[in-house]
Amino acid sequence: MVFQSVTLFARCRGPDQFWRKRKIFKIAAHFRNRGRNCYSITIRRFQRSMMFSSRGRKIKRMQLNDLWAKRLDGACQEHGIDFKILKEGLARSEIFLNRKVLVDLAIWEPRTFKSLTEIAWARAKLDGLNIVRDLELPPGVITRGMIK
Helix, strand or coil, X not given: CCCCXXXXXXXXXXXXXXXXXXXXXXXXCCCCHHHCCCHHHHHHHHHXXXXXXXXXXXXXXXXXXXXXXXXXXXXXHHCCCCHHHHHHHHHHCCCCCCHHHHHHHHHHCHHHHHHHHHHHHHXXXXXXXXXXXXXXXXXXXXXXXXXX
């Protein structure tokens, strides 16, 4: 294709425009009505759906963080230790675990989590933290294996 002038060359989008539109149409294939066929409508719906999907990912992350916090708080209450004491005691013992891993341990490995709480409690007591100075370590959780 030979262009007679620069303006004609600039106006010709060629195959780039086709493939760009095709990429949008493939993503919007599940849209209904003209939202899947008509490009001017499709591009608006596509942008809107991308906005909602990014917002949904943020909401999902916030909900997961809330869930982890509640589960971890419940697990700490079950073992009679505050989360602040647990986190501080583990940090002073050089055991660096994030909340997600602690929650997974509390759910799937309760004995491991119990030992971590005892390690954190002992370290906090040894370092003389004001929070645990007057408190005693609770007896712990009674499991089915402990009952005879």
